[in-house]
Amino acid sequence: MRVLFAPDSFGGTLTAVEATQAMAEGWRRRAPHDDLVLAPMSDGGPGFVDTLHASLGGRLVAAPVSDQYGGETSAAVLVVDDTAYVEAAQACGLDLSPRREPEVATTYGVGQLIIVAIEEGVSRLVVGLGGSGTNDAGAGCLAALGGTAEPPDALTGGPRALATLSAVDVGGAQERMADVAVVIATDVxxxxxxxxxxxNVYGTQKGLAEERKQLVDAHLAKLAELTDRRVADRKGAGAAGGLGFALMLLGGQRVEGVRMVSEALGLAQLARQADLVVTGEGAFDFSSRSGKVPYGVAQIAGEAIRPCIALAGQVLIGSREMRTLGVESAYSVVDLVGERAAFADPRGTLSDLAERVASTWSR
Structure with missing residues (x-):
């Protein structure tokens, strides 16, 4: 029996690569003769580059860049043939810092990371968006790439600095990106x-107080009015605190993150060659339909007429809702071992769950 494993990361406990390995380890203990295919997935958020590198290979280019508060952080660009992959969360991710001050957080480091990618001589750039701790509409990224403003520091101090913005010119950034096709990979x-x-939708999780949202939104609107207000209305412009908007100003085209990663990995072909598809994430609930990995993987499994099951930290929907997502059955680590044990040993307990599930599905 051939089993395809294609999970997302499990919150802040396991990367997609680690989750895939844990599932496979447990499954092998119960069904050692099964042929296991590992294809860790991402929707463009944290783990995007590692996930693609695990399946596509390629070359990682180290790139120390600024994080959202101006400190230095380690990042990497993945180069595969004439395509470079950049993960925005490596430069402005919510998990990079315990600070939650989105009004001063900047995407400048993302622009630095993009420069490293361009200098590799690629013709195509894929930027994964998700998991950001910023809300500056990509102003910092524009500045790093050559955008200018009045006053000069208005683009680099987060949305609070945008309050002082009186003029902006993104021509330098557009010129720098002119020879590169930009793809924006996001589920948002x-x-x-x-x-x-x-x-309004994502500010709270980044630490923005409810009473500040209207004012911060007005700061972003000022940048939109001084550049291209129509772009602000596009689907995905609000991804990663508006970083999608900035990349669209530079010619970027949005694609669903899960679909883009699936195509890069050849997941449809792998599903057709499998007897069973296994996906998963930290919390499997009805929001999984909103561009999340399990729903995307289940769709691909359905197109291949293959059953799809999910292993998750927690399963928060019933069987009827589960099947509307295309998932035959879902299994929870917390239900198996309890919440405390699940968080104490996420890899081991996920492996144990996979071992138990294999006894039901392996043949």
């Missing part, structure tokens, strides 16, 4: 502004 389809925009 929110616009930049308004009730469904970056600030």
């Amino acid at each position: 389809d929110n616009p930049l502004l308004g009730l469904r925009g970056a600030t």
Whole structure:
């Protein structure tokens, strides 16, 4: 029997690569003769580059860059043939710092990372968005790539600095990116502004107080009015605190992160060659339908007419909702060992769950 493992990361406990390995280790203990295919997945958020490197190979280019608060952090660009892959979360990810001050957080380091990618001479750049701790509409990224403003530091101090913005010119950044096709990989389809925009929908999880949202949204609107207000309304412009907006100003085209990674990995072909597809994530709930990995993988399994099951830290939906997502059955680590044990040993307990599930599905 051939089993394809294609999970996402498990929150802050396991990367997608680690989760895939843990599942495979447990499955082998119960079904050592099964043929296991490992294809860790991502939707463009944290782990995007590591996931692609694990499956595609390629060359990692180390790139020390600024994090969202101006400190130095280690990042890497993945180069595969004439394509470079950049993970925005490596430069401005929420998990890079315990600080939660989105009003002064900047995406400048993402621009630095993009420069490293361009200098590799690639013709195509894929930027994975997700898991950011910023909400500056990509202003810092624009500045790093050559955008200018009045006053000069208005683009580099987070949304609070945008309050002082009186003029902006992104021509230098656009010229720098002119010879590169930019792909924005994200599961987020929110616009930049308004009730469904970056600030109102994602500001709270980044530490933005409710009473500050209207003002911060107005700061982002000022940048949009001085560049191209129409771009702010596009799907995905609000991704990564508006970083999607900045990349769209530079010619970027949004694609669903899960679909992009699936195509890069040839997941559809792998699913057709498998007898069973196993996906998973930290918390499997109905929000998984919103561009998340399990739903994307289940769709691909369905197209291949292959059953798909999910292993998760927690399963928070019933069987009826599960099947609307295309998942036959879902299994929870917490239900197996309890929450305390699950967090104490995430890899070992996920492996134990996979071993138990193999007794049901392996033949």
